[in-house]
Amino acid sequence: MYKVGENNIILTIKSLSKYFGALKAVDEVSFEVKRGEILGLIGPNGAGKTTIANVVTGTYPKTSGTVIFEDMDISNLKPYQIARKGLTRTFQVVKPLIGMTVGENVLVGSLYGRDKRNTDMKNASKRAREIIKLVGLESKKDSLVSDITLPDLKKMEFARVLAMEPEVLFLDEVMAGLNSTEVEEASILVKRVRREKELTIIYIEHIMKAVMGISDRIVVLHHGRKIVEGTPQEVVNNSAVIEAYLGKRYAKEVNNEG
Amino acid sequence: MFNNKKVNIFLLIIGIIIFIFLPRFVSGYWVRVITTIFMYAVISQGINLMSGYMGYLPFGNAMFFGVGAYVTAIGMSKGLSFLAVLPLAALTAILFSILFGLPVLRLRGHYFAIATIGMSGALLAVVQNATEITGGAMGTTLPIIDKSPEVTYNYFYLAMLALMVITTLTIYLVIKSKFGFGIRSIKANEEAANSMGINTTYHKVTAWAISALFTSIAGALYAYWMSFIGPDEVFDIMIAVNTIVIMLIGGAGSILGPIIGAFVISLLSEVVWSTFLEYHLAVLGITIIIIVFFVPKGITGTIADFIKKRELRLRKKVSV
Numbered sequence: 001m002y003k004v005g006e007n008n009i010i011l012t013i014k015s016l017s018k019y020f021g022a023l024k025a026v027d028e029v030s031f032e033v034k035r036g037e038i039l040g041l042i043g044p045n046g047a048g049k050t051t052i053a054n055v056v057t058g059t060y061p062k063t064s065g066t067v068i069f070e071d072m073d074i075s076n077l078k079p080y081q082i083a084r085k086g087l088t089r090t091f092q093v094v095k096p097l098i099g100m101t102v103g104e105n106v107l108v109g110s111l112y113g114r115d116k117r118n119t120d121m122k123n124a125s126k127r128a129r130e131i132i133k134l135v136g137l138e139s140k141k142d143s144l145v146s147d148i149t150l151p152d153l154k155k156m157e158f159a160r161v162l163a164m165e166p167e168v169l170f171l172d173e174v175m176a177g178l179n180s181t182e183v184e185e186a187s188i189l190v191k192r193v194r195r196e197k198e199l200t201i202i203y204i205e206h207i208m209k210a211v212m213g214i215s216d217r218i219v220v221l222h223h224g225r226k227i228v229e230g231t232p233q234e235v236v237n238n239s240a241v242i243e244a245y246l247g248k249r250y251a252k253e254v255n256n257e258g
Numbered sequence: 259m260f261n262n263k264k265v266n267i268f269l270l271i272i273g274i275i276i277f278i279f280l281p282r283f284v285s286g287y288w289v290r291v292i293t294t295i296f297m298y299a300v301i302s303q304g305i306n307l308m309s310g311y312m313g314y315l316p317f318g319n320a321m322f323f324g325v326g327a328y329v330t331a332i333g334m335s336k337g338l339s340f341l342a343v344l345p346l347a348a349l350t351a352i353l354f355s356i357l358f359g360l361p362v363l364r365l366r367g368h369y370f371a372i373a374t375i376g377m378s379g380a381l382l383a384v385v386q387n388a389t390e391i392t393g394g395a396m397g398t399t400l401p402i403i404d405k406s407p408e409v410t411y412n413y414f415y416l417a418m419l420a421l422m423v424i425t426t427l428t429i430y431l432v433i434k435s436k437f438g439f440g441i442r443s444i445k446a447n448e449e450a451a452n453s454m455g456i457n458t459t460y461h462k463v464t465a466w467a468i469s470a471l472f473t474s475i476a477g478a479l480y481a482y483w484m485s486f487i488g489p490d491e492v493f494d495i496m497i498a499v500n501t502i503v504i505m506l507i508g509g510a511g512s513i514l515g516p517i518i519g520a521f522v523i524s525l526l527s528e529v530v531w532s533t534f535l536e537y538h539l540a541v542l543g544i545t546i547i548i549i550v551f552f553v554p555k556g557i558t559g560t561i562a563d564f565i566k567k568r569e570l571r572l573r574k575k576v577s578v
Contacts (some may be wrong), residue, residue: 083455097446111436112455
């Protein structure tokens, strides 16, 4: 099995900021991601989780700070350049390629995506077929993306990023809109794929329960700032986290009881 | 249209052979009408690549037609042969598409369409006023081929047919390639395409260059065929409007759509024109509105839907 390397840092985010006018969506956030781990990125709505994904993957330009991916500053690159280097993401609101089939969507990921690999039509098609099988979408392969359900769309988008063969993958609320059985299935799939593909995953979620079982470590954001970083156990018992999620009064009560 | 690839290729070859020998059986008038249909199909393919497949409507695409026509006229007036001037015409159009494309292909949707109209207008103004080179608003003449009109018209008929076949085959191969998936992704969702590693700017500019290439060759052939061209005629915005209608009626984003559309629209306008001499434009306009209303996906899209529905019905019957 693939081992999470001690001190083997693949992605470093250094005092990263993103301001929208006066709003500090991300404010001087720093953390590191180890090769092969699942890092949970959590926080209440509006904490800046998706903005971090948008800035790191190049969708938004940063205000300040640096992002080092495998010893390379990627904070000034365009999204397609970052994707080619091996860092990619899914979208909170799914962005299927409308007008194409499920198979074609995954094929596009396989044809483009990470560079320095064989992306001719034959190889790319073979890779796309394997990944469609891996996520269990074989029966939907020839359906138009406009004809499939939301859980299947999420699986399709997951297959599409896997076909890009990234090293680091941002999963942005992949569980949103799924019922509890589907969340269970998706968690198992993510864990299995992480192991098989030796992926590093940054897992964005605002539902605490979904993220606890899956993450090796967790970074908690609140109002654009990092408030806590640690193992799921450390995070869940931290008073600042409880305060951020449940309010000051409840946090005091919890502390008094403890 | 059919699922069998060999049958398709066979039918296409039969079709091409019929068209090669058609001029022997029809009048000179119809030879000229069908040559125009081929030409419209080529221009419409160029728009289909940009709009039907990539989602960028190039309303000013007639400018490449005009550039092709004028470079040919100017080159030939300087004593160059047609075949020598043809690559120059194509290269000039490609150069314009890159120069214009780099800034305006950043615009999306209607803004891109409007910007291309502006560029087409600007080029028209330059051609009208650079009288010493272009002959100005009065237009310019090209050498006339020293053969009988019948031979000359047959020659242009075959050249335009060849151009249509080459254009269609090239765009078909482009669409089936990795690049084709890239531009279809841009139409579907440009942000997603970019995040998947697709260099959207490169894809958009290259697609426009391919579009400009074929449109300018059509313009070059047209200029040589007519042996007289004027700026208002070859930079006419109606060239783009007509070929956009042709694409929509035939089926946007379908490889045979522009060809089918060109035949349907041109033959329709022939019939309308001969029946309603005074009101033919009004009647044609209303007919087009009716077609778009009832066949929104174009002819090829509607046929594809029909075949799909029939297959589903057959499958249901089998499962029952």
